[in-house]
Amino acid sequence: xxxxxxxxxxxxxxxxxxxxxxxxxxxxxxxxxxxxxxxxxxxxxxxxxxxxxxxxxxxxxxxxxxxxxxxxxxxxxxxxxxxxxxxxxxxxxxxxxxxxxxxxxxxxxxxxxxxxxxxxxxxxxxxxxxxxxxxxxxxxxxxxxxxxxxxxxxxxxxxxxxxxxxxxxxxxxxxxxxxxxxxxxxxxxxxxxxxxxxxxxxxxxxxxxxxxxxxxxxxxxxxxxxxxxxxxxxxxxxxxxxxxxxxxxxxxxxxxxxxxxxxxxxxxxxxxxxxxxxxxxxxxxxxxxxxxxxxxxxxxxxxxxxxxxxxxxxxxxxxxxxxxxxxxxxxxxxxxxxxxxxxxxxxxxxxxxx
Numbered sequence: 001x002x003x004x005x006x007x008x009x010x011x012x013x014x015x016x017x018x019x020x021x022x023x024x025x026x027x028x029x030x031x032x033x034x035x036x037x038x039x040x041x042x043x044x045x046x047x048x049x050x051x052x053x054x055x056x057x058x059x060x061x062x063x064x065x066x067x068x069x070x071x072x073x074x075x076x077x078x079x080x081x082x083x084x085x086x087x088x089x090x091x092x093x094x095x096x097x098x099x100x101x102x103x104x105x106x107x108x109x110x111x112x113x114x115x116x117x118x119x120x121x122x123x124x125x126x127x128x129x130x131x132x133x134x135x136x137x138x139x140x141x142x143x144x145x146x147x148x149x150x151x152x153x154x155x156x157x158x159x160x161x162x163x164x165x166x167x168x169x170x171x172x173x174x175x176x177x178x179x180x181x182x183x184x185x186x187x188x189x190x191x192x193x194x195x196x197x198x199x200x201x202x203x204x205x206x207x208x209x210x211x212x213x214x215x216x217x218x219x220x221x222x223x224x225x226x227x228x229x230x231x232x233x234x235x236x237x238x239x240x241x242x243x244x245x246x247x248x249x250x251x252x253x254x255x256x257x258x259x260x261x262x263x264x265x266x267x268x269x270x271x272x273x274x275x276x277x278x279x280x281x282x283x284x285x286x287x288x289x290x291x292x293x294x295x296x297x298x299x300x301x302x303x304x305x306x307x308x309x310x311x312x313x314x315x316x317x318x319x320x321x322x323x324x325x326x327x328x329x330x331x332x333x334x335x336x337x338x339x340x341x342x343x344x345x346x347x348x349x350x351x352x353x354x
Contacts, residue, residue: 001118002099003041006088007034007106008054008079024106025056025063026227026323027308029234030275030290032063034106038070040113041104050075050095051106052088084192086182089174098176100125103195105170109230110214114171117212127177127207128199131169133214141167142196144211152209155196157188168196169214177207224323231306232288235271244274253287275309283313300330 007024024034041049049072053060057078067074077092089096089103102118110131121129130152132144138159145154145163154163172195181201185193203209238254244261253270257263260276266283274280275293285291286303296312302319311328313319324330340352 001046001122002096002101003046003049004088004092004096004101004103005034005037005041005049005051005106006085006103007060008052008056008082008088025059027290027292027306028109028227028231029238030273030292033109033230034060034064035070036109037104037106038064038067038072040110040115041102042071043113044102044115044118046102046118047071048073048075050077050092052077052079052092054079054082082192084188084190085195086185086193086198089178089182089195089198090193093179093182096176096179100173100175103172103174108170109233110169110171111233117171117173120212121173124210125175126210127175127202128209129173129212130199130209131171131212131214132166133169134165135167136165138162138165138167142194143167146211150211152199152203152211154203155200157190157194157196166211166213172199177202181205227306227323228288228304228321231290232304235273235288235290238271238273240270244276258293269303 025032028036038049049067051060051064051074053076057076061076064074075095077095079088079091085103102114117129117131130144135141139162140158142155142157143159143162143164144152144166146166147153156163178198181198182193184201185197188194188197199209238256240254241256243259244257244263246257246263248265249263250267252268255268255270256273258274258276261274261278263274263280266280266285268285269287271287272285272289274291275295277294278291279296280291281298283297283299284301285297286301288304289302291297291307292309294310295307296314298314300313300316300319302313304320305322305324307324308326310326311324313330315332316330319330342350344350
């Protein structure tokens with residue numbers, strides 16, 4: 001079995017962060033989201049991974065390399081434009097050959113990995129196996145319809161009137177049967193080759209398509225709110241570790257201070273991770289905050305936030321629920337006298353509360 005990891009999207013919902021960084025490399029608990037997926041694939045016993053890349057190919061390649069750091073053998077597959085999930089399968093046809101494969105969206109986060117899913121697929125070998133989870137608003141997702149026996153009978157991409165609340169999670173398993181279905185696809189109303197249409201074609205042709213309902217945690221880390229929520233979840237399982245320099249400070253709960261980091265005269269309430277080379281002075285860092293390497297925080301307060309590498313916060317009273325990019329400087333606004341600016345006609349009467 002091989003893996004096909006999709007890492008070519010532009011990440012418009014995470015702009016301006018993704019103007020200068022691949023969305024799959026935005027860190028959660030100081031580790032890129034993409035790395036969690038690669039680790040899950042390796043844990044499932046899969047070694048050969050094709051990563052579909054686009055305009056951010058150089059950045060993805062620099063971060064992942066040949067895959068040996070994850071115990072993988074990585075091949076990069078260039079996608080000229082994000083034309084749909086099924087289009088990624090289409091361009092990967094030669095690489096995938098006749099092998100079964102798992103398709104994994106590189107910006108998705110799944111608690112517990114995919115070991116059980118892969119084991120079940122290998123044992124039963126349906127033509128396709130899809131992960132489903134119940135969501136509050138299925139109109140934002142691909143939606144599956146099941147019959148009374150629990151079999152998949154229909155799929156629809158972002159329906160206006162969903163037939164169920166079962167959304168497709170960003171992990172799919174296929175045999176080679178999917179290639180014929182993909183090759184026959186026409187672009188949808190969105191101008192894309194939809195993987196839901198390919199799976200529907202398998203169903204219509206009588207192939208066995210099995211659902212796998214998950215009750216655990218899953219997030220598409222496509223926007224800031226979801227990034228912060230996944231960061232919170234990962235930090236919940238943090239094991240405290242103090243490898244850096246901590247002086248005259250109060251550390252409460254699960255706190256990681258990486259080697260080379262220093263914390264002086266500060267109060268840290270975990271779960272919090274402070275990256276290598278970061279310096280925290282006379283500050284408060286509250287729960288569910290990730291501070292990346294070489295950041296500087298001085299005379300400030302921050303919590304429930306993600307701070308990317310080499311950024312600084314100096315003299316800011318309070319920051320919450322924020323995603324702050326690389327090399328950012330955050331300082332207080334200059335104090336200016338409060339004043340009223342008036343343009344009044346003749347014989348006016350004005351009352352001003354001062």
